[in-house]
Amino acid sequence: MRNFSDYDPFAVSVWFFAVTGMAMFCNYPVLMLISLAGGILFFLVRNGTKHAKSHLFFFMLFAVLAIANPIVSHNGMTVLFVVNDSPVTLEAVLYGLNSAAMIVGVLYWFRSYTQLMTSDKLLSVTGRLSPKISLLLSMALRCVPMLRRQADRTADAQKAMGLFKDDNIIDDIHGNIRVFSAVTTWALENGITSADSMAARGFGTGRRTQMRKYKLRRSDIIFMAVTIGLLGVCVAAAAHGSFEFGFYPLTDRICPDTAGKFGIAAYALLVSVPTIIETEAALKWRYLKSKI
Template sequence: MQALFNSKKNLLKKKDSIFKKCTHPFVDFLWFFGIICFCVAIRHPFYLGLSLLAGVLFNILQKNWHALKLIIYCVPIFIFLSALNPLVSHWGETVLFLIFGKPFTKEAFFYGLNMGLIFLAMFEWFLCFGCVMTVDKFTYLFAPIFPSVSLMVVMILRLVPFCIRRGREISDGRWAIGLKKVAFKQKFSVLNAVMSSILEDGVMTALSMEKRGYGTARRTSFLNYRWRFSDFCELFFLSFCAFFIVCGIKNGNCAVNFYPVISFSKIFASLQSAETFFAFAGFLFLPMIVNFFLGIKNAL
């Protein structure tokens, strides 16, 4: 019975590792890099909405519930950006109403909605990037080329969550011995303890690296990712989709001119290039589809 339980447990671990490590880190990095670049270059609301949907679905499949909670807090920022543009920019011919004698135009409002949608899509994909491209993958990719820069970037990325976690531990410890957590003066005491802890850990890490001979020999990684045939196929398909997307951006199929007049027929007319839209959808959803079929294959 215990052996059966252990076999099921190992199978679940195998499925989880397959789902999270089914592709080479270089392919994952190029995928995220391409998505972020396309989100910046594409200004069409349908493309951006599809990108946001893919990012939310990716976080759901990765069970990154923290990212899904953070996206809720970005909704007020989305509303603020949408309302700010008509208050600053008064371009457009369709005036909805006047605010302090300044026209509030429909074109400026839709342009602000589009900018807010870009912000939401970029924020969601950066959360996906942080979930997949972990510190070990980032170090594996860039340490052989830029060892000092990669080490510094990894330490910077690690610093913020480390400070938050250590501050919470110190604050809970002070509360356990009877000290208040809400007092403003106590916050400075916790901050002082966190900074002291960071400096002490830095000194200990530096001494440990020096004693172990860091920098005296060729740098190696404790993870060994190998290229597989599936990685080359995914890289080829992503390059194929990226070619059509770049051609669509160059031909103006992925942009909407909101000024001087905007209409829904004008937005739909810019979607005449179906190959660009399907190429963008394939670029977004390819890793999720591959992981889905791999999960089904290993379940059977």
Template sequence: MTDWLMYKEKGLFLQSFHPAASLFYLGTLFVLALCFNNPLYQVGLLLVLLLAIWSVDGLMVWEKYLKLSLFIAIPIVLINSLMGQNGKTIIWLGPQVPVVGQLTISMEAIYYSASMCIRLIEIISVFCLFNRMVHPDKAVSFFARFTGKTALVINMSMRLFPIMVREFERIKTVQRMRGVDFNKGTFLERMKNYSSVVSILLLSSLENSLEMAESMQARGFGSGPRSSYARNLLRPRDFICIFSCGLGLGIGLWGLAHDYGTYTFYPLIGYLISSNASMVVLLLVLLCLSMPVMLSWGGQHCLFIKSKI
């Protein structure tokens, strides 16, 4: 049930990147997804994300993230389309509503809502890519060099939800074997059945916390300098990824400073392509951000490239 939430090591090329390179790549995608509001730039960035997710064999998982995104996005579109009063291209006039005023739907409000939905899908897709690309232990271990205790808390928090969901399903299975039916009876009877599951889950969580504390004490946590049994080495592929992402981030921020990648929604919608320079900036950003995907494709189909980088 929760397998799609868990990282799976498949030996893919993008999974072999150094945590610093992977996090910088994901951070660049996240920042540009927040900064760009031009729908054309947003669609291009979403295509790069889909290529990266495809490279880590995550399209099937991404569909579940997409359903979650649409579940959140549809109410946003409806509310913003009805409440947005700044657009001049009115396509529907509704009744008067107390406090709110007259309900209207404008073309500008629909465009703005669609842009916000694309941005939401991009941000959730970045987390989907993180879940498929970066091993959580490696990511946390990278930050543990600077903040060991904080990294430990983050690592335990990241594991908490999947483990509790798995434990909850296991307890329900045991209860069903004992004859408990969670789908029959009145509402109070079903709540009583689930309350017993929650009580067992609470006791199990307390026992697991005590076992973890004993394990940490046995390993001497906090008694001296932090040790590590494995080291992640920076390889040429990592430097290429960091350089290309840094270049793409720099070009994107330069474009934003010169009004490339921005878009006007109100009071009238603007042009998607304001100039040739706008398209050049977009293509350069997408090319730089696609470099890790191209490296992945080359590493999978050319052993010479894989051995060199």
């Protein structure tokens, strides 16, 4: 009865890469459609109607990608019309739509993924692979905003001391270069303190361990097993050749064989796992509430 975002970050990551991996390595239009629709739906379920700008951006990207292909590529047998002596073909249009769906779908998924994977979760996933990488990442995550704040403060300090003599661009650039060099020095100087603080707490005395903030629960294992099972069906279908699809010179017709049908069903199920989880959680909460 957990929200999808409460599932173990590692399991969530496996699921994400299963969904996007299938979308990226096949070009079967049905899968693209499922991935795009699922990606948009999942983003909407999590964010509601917020982020209108993101949607607009993705729509524009979709349009650009879909139009670009027929302009550049003139392969294909079915000529729709001719612009400036170059033919625009139906096949190229379909291919453009298909790849635009693929790219935009995957971008939607990654947008949701970055929302779900807060730095804690990212660290816990990388930490399972290597505690060292995880520490490096953690330090980097802290360093970037810290340097930025220091740069802002330095610029303010210099301004109030009359460093930027005149109000023009050249003077501003000069000033900013000097601020940058000062912040670099500051970072190096303070790096020494951090290094001391790390040495004082036994860094480099041997193998590191990693504190585990997330404990694997039964539902995580079930989720992971379901993900891998469904992915297995999809991969088997792909290996069988059911997801091969040609656009040129004549676009194939969509008529999946039995393996393909199973593969499509499995992928559709895989994509809807989080929606099922969220709905289940919502229903259970409602049920619990009515009891209270």
